[in-house]
Amino acid sequence: MAIKSKRYEEARLEASTNLELYWWVFMRISGVVLVFLLIGHMWMNAILIDLNQIDYNYVAKRLSQTTWKVYDWLILALALLHGGNGLRYVLDDWVRHPVRRFWTKVVVYSLIAFLFFLGSLSLFNHDFGVK
């Protein structure tokens, strides 16, 4: 079960498995990193430019630059893991029926895996033909 403790020492005692404790730690580390990555991402694409001008050309150019490939992929991976695990906490809380909870998780995790695959392809395996 998800850890509810508010202190690291208590969390370590409460953790049913080492894996659960690692997830608890991961949520905090990925959270701090994501705060900075996302404020940067939103600032660049909504403040520095008019976001209504975003079109295929803008995206193709961005996805062709190594800096943004790495930056965007970090957001993609960390956000999907952070969000997927957060959703697991919510489902454990809110979907009490075991069978229904199991199948909800199957659907959700599959969707997350698919989007990770799709996003990674567009960042690393597609030539947008921009020099």
Added chain:
Amino acid sequence: MYRGREGQWAFYLHRISGLGILVFLMLHVANIASAMWGPEVSNALMKFYHQPVFQIGLLLLIAGVLYHGFNGLRIILMDFTAWGVRYQRQLWYGVWVLFVIFYLPFLLKIGGGILGGGHGD
């Protein structure tokens, strides 16, 4: 635990904003990845998302990201410092101060865009 005061609001807002961000993230990845299918598909989708109603959704999303992020930092302070839990309410007000400071530029820029009518074409 928090008896319906600030801490409880902080918790529920954290949860709701987290779920909202995850839904957006999925739509956003699908939208950007559509560029792999070429300009026609991609531009049609983006034009669709440039409608004012989605701009309002975006303002909500940015509010969600900023709140979730700053409140997440509050949670980390509560976890790893000796004084964090004692001052959780004061920290929550700090979250809102940071929120307002960072949200204003987005509100002015995107809100101005919606009111000014300069969406897409």
